[in-house]
Amino acid sequence: MGRRRTFIEDEAINSATAVFAEHGFAGTSVDDLVRATGVNRASLYGVFGSKDGLFQRCLTNALTALIPGATRSESADAAGASRDELDLVLVALMELAPWDPAVRDALVTTLHQAGITAEALGRRLLERAGAATSGSAPATPTASASPPT
Numbered sequence: 001m002g003r004r005r006t007f008i009e010d011e012a013i014n015s016a017t018a019v020f021a022e023h024g025f026a027g028t029s030v031d032d033l034v035r036a037t038g039v040n041r042a043s044l045y046g047v048f049g050s051k052d053g054l055f056q057r058c059l060t061n062a063l064t065a066l067i068p069g070a071t072r073s074e075s076a077d078a079a080g081a082s083r084d085e086l087d088l089v090l091v092a093l094m095e096l097a098p099w100d101p102a103v104r105d106a107l108v109t110t111l112h113q114a115g116i117t118a119e120a121l122g123r124r125l126l127e128r129a130g131a132a133t134s135g136s137a138p139a140t141p142t143a144s145a146s147p148p149t
Contacts, residue, residue, distance in 0.1 A: 012037040021087035066114040
């Protein structure tokens with residue numbers, strides 16, 4: 001008889017989502033996930049199979065939450081998506097979708113259903129980068145903003 005699971009799967013997925021959303025898929029180590037979730041490495045692998053398996057579960061949950069009628073978190077923006085959900089979508093779009101047609105198709109379909117536009121994703125990407133503007137045109141870079149030669 002196997003040992004009883006000592007963690008709540010949804011809590012582990014929520015914690016992992018926050019880590020993936022902040023650091024990206026490639027930038028997140030299994031040790032980061034162990035620290036964030038409080039779940040030991042063997043249990044993470046036992047339940048999710050791999051880091052990729054855990055990311056896929058996080059992405060599935062995030063995409064489900066984006067679909068109209070799904071339960072929204074209190075921190076959702078006007079489009080109904082929380083920052084972690086949108087950030088995880090951005091990570092998936094940049095790091096996985098170019099090479100994984102199934103991920104790309106799921107993202108495109110869900111974003112369309114949720115009414116999340118390229119403009120909204122771009123705005124969130126700029127916010128993440130600390131470059132968001134308040135509706136005005138971006139400032140023109142000056143000579144001092146160029147990289148050193």
